[in-house]
Amino acid sequence: MSSSLTLAAESTAQRPRRLLLALGGALIVATYLFLVIVQPAEIAGGMGSTASLVSLFGFLGGGALLVGGILPMLTTSSLVVMPLGIALNIAIGQIAGSLGMQIYLDAIGTVLVAVLAGPAAGAATGAISNAIWGLFNPFALPFAAGAALIGLLAGLAARYGAFRRVYLAPVAGVIVGAIGGLVAAPVAVFMFGAAGTFGTNAIIAAFRSMGDKLLVAATKQGLLSDSLDKIVVFVLVALIVYALPQRAVRQFPFARTYRVLGTRTGTPTRAAVQPAGK
């Protein structure tokens, strides 16, 4: 039936701009390899003008290309949760940062969006989130590509069932966190000399006192902190999404199609005996 009030029978979802995605991804990988392989000499002492420029442009530009590639494929239902994810990232991240905690908690929104709306929306949330936060806290800016990676990986983890069981979430968190930490370390080193909160710097200091180079110490710290951080974040997000009403989850095509939360319903009998808040 054709009518001015109804939509055409099939509206094809817009496809992503593959070229931009490929370029962005390649740029980020190339930047990382450049920093880790080509520049080890500079880590010793100098502040590294080339290295910091490359990390700024490579990671930020790569993130921007990714976002540009992802935008056309975002549905309205993904679009409305992304600002929410960004606001959560910044609000909670700012609190955790000001408390000087060893973990960041600045990816809760990214992981939440990734679980509900998929890896693409997650990646875009991570990247834009750090770009906006970067205006108020410049230290977040160069981590945009790392944040996009977290969103992407969290979405993929959700797609392959990491959020169907509560005990799988921390496992996925460790892996995603380790990769994220690995990627974030050179940025932190080349841009800011690995400055962070007192908590993270104490860990770096411990490795430095054992004679590690700054990049090595920061990488080890990144592996530690990020893994721990992502365990907490993934478990937290898992608990939040389990508490969501079915109807709220079902409005997301991604979560519906890939049965991200499995066959979870109210699980009434278990619920009655479990303590609250656990």
Added chain:
Amino acid sequence: MITLDSETFAYDDGVPLLAGLALTVRPGEYVVIAGASGSGKTTLARLLAGMTGADAGSVFRGSIALDGETIRFTGTPTDPRIDPAAWSSRVAYVAQGAWGQLSMMSATVGEEIAFGPSNRGVPPERLRRLVAEVAAALKLTPLLDRDPRRLSGGQLQRTIIAAAVVQRPRILVLDEPFQGLDDDAVQDVAAALEALRRDGTAVVVCEPMLPLSAPSGARVVALADGRPVFDGALDEGLRAGLRRYGIGAAGDPPRVDPGIAADRDRRSPVPGPAHEPHREPAREPDREFDPPLVILRDVTFRYPAAGEPRPQTGLTGVNLSVSAGEIVAVRGPNGSGKSTLLQHLDGLYRADSGSVTVGGILIRRQPTGALATTVGYLFQDTDQQLFERTVLREVSYGPLATGSRRADGARRAAEALDRVGLGALQNAHPYELSFVQRRLVALASLMATGPVVWALDEPTAGLDEPTRSMLATLLTRHAAGGGAVVLATHDAAFADAVAHRSIWLEDGRIRGTSTAS
């Protein structure tokens, strides 16, 4: 003109609603869709708005005819899909709850109203003219440069209505637009709706109760359990005995279970603050109330200047004493400090000077959470606390957090749920309940922790008649059992029927006290 012909509608839970309902709304009509919680009002409103919920797993069979064009639905995946943008330019919809309807990207009311047309690429000059016209009609012109996130309830509601009608639809559907507004704001919103109706726009309003006054010629469609039970003029509706369907009229006193509160039935009109300006808080009414459970002595409180979104009234020299067995209503206009006063009772706010004693405990520096066993607080916005995935777990949170053993907590939660009539919904998800039921879950959470003092902020807002009467009974029983209740409310009929005493606040000061009976 729109005609909805519903054979049946079912959400994903499969329970059929709106079976055999036919409704036609003509140009310029004012239709009130009244029904208790769960009667299918919102479903009906959303169907009129073209939201058949097919993408969320709902099944609708029937047809909707809009201006001579009929769209049929058979409840199958091949059903036509309504184009929301095209539909909304003829039928605008204002859902419940304001925040979800702001784009959140507009810094001014003007931009928010312009959001729709600017999405459609309307050129800037025409955009500004459209906004100016609709703002003038809804008396929003002075607010055009204000931040929509910092408006009062009535102003916000009018802004959202303006944003919905800027495309000049012929029909406007609103789901409980007056919920949580005080009398002045209700009048403003009603006046805005009238202004639209003068231009020939039909207005459909969902309400939990019959309004006492509505524009002349208003028509009522009453729903009960998803079925239409009445369709006719409002004054007929008020006389049609719709109470048996749980549909009361706004302003009626609640029905308190007679066995409990026989002595509270006769009520003389309560004088307002102008008639009886006591300087001192009322003396303890008589010997039947003692010992005092709540004592506020000369409490003064100022909000910190920065940080709050709106400058709020503090409290100045407030004295109040509430005895065991007593129900006290705190009344006064919006922003007079009612919620602020209430939040002093459980330590959410701490007095700058003066003292607050509750249940014999002087509130000093102890954490708010430690007072939860003594004072239970019902927030105006229930949805800020529900976080568990079943109703039972939700209600058990309080007892468990305050040290009850697990089995004990579950038992107390189940008891509390039975008392508010939600015993059958223990395993439901709190957010899949209706507004009224969520409110009851919050009340049950409070009751399960077993505090002796109840502090309730606007407990009757948005309730239907049966729930309002049940609430009255619960409060009366709690007081009769030696507890104390302090409630902030706009609901005069409720306060007059239930409270022993009303105190009137104005600008953070007690302006007067009126004692019932």
Added chain:
Amino acid sequence: MPRRRIYNPLTELLAAVLLVVLVLVVNRWEFSLAVLVFGVLPAVLLSGRARQIGLAIVLVAGPLLLSSLLLHGLFFPEGSTVLVDLGIARVTAEGLTFAAGMGLRMTVFTGVLLTAAMTMDIPELLATMTHRGWNRKLVFIVGSAVGLLPHVALRAQQVTRAQQARGLVVGRAPLSRFRALVAVTTPLVIGLLVDASERNSMLEARGFSSPGARTSYLPDTDTPHQRRARRAMVAVVGVFSAAWLVIAAVA
């Protein structure tokens, strides 16, 4: 809010970003200091909100500087000029130099970007992006996220109060803190998601998926002049950076 601004936010933002790039390219403490003294300082003083911006810069950069000083000042194994030996920690001249250089760089970044951000008129920026035909989805995500931020913070505060009223007491143990975090974030997220689902229908109804360009209710404060200036700035900084880096590499 008193504010003194001359240029379109997009121009100012671009200028700030290019300044950061220049600081990285030149990579000399003298240049960083010059930017700080002759660029950031006057901008902050003339902004009309000097106190807030100054405070924000101190709050953001201060802890980082301090922790960076402790980290590199005390633990810099590559350093050879030992000033004080504290056993496991050694204060070295190289470490202090590194910390000072990095610290200066961080202060400049913070100063430049925070001043730009805190004097920026976000609605005007969004309007400019719309007038220049930026992707409407991107403009929505950015605008809505910035608009939601204070709302989320306020709501988190209200949820915390509501949970405290029900008996939530946040202890010091990690598990207790984590439980508190769950008790606060869950209703926060659910509430925001419920709003978002309503906003989803609202966006569809308001024609957000319409094809073509969006228009803006706010006037276009951008000028062809500024557009040309922006392109010129990018070109100049680009050429300068390339030249500088090549010369540095050759030398």
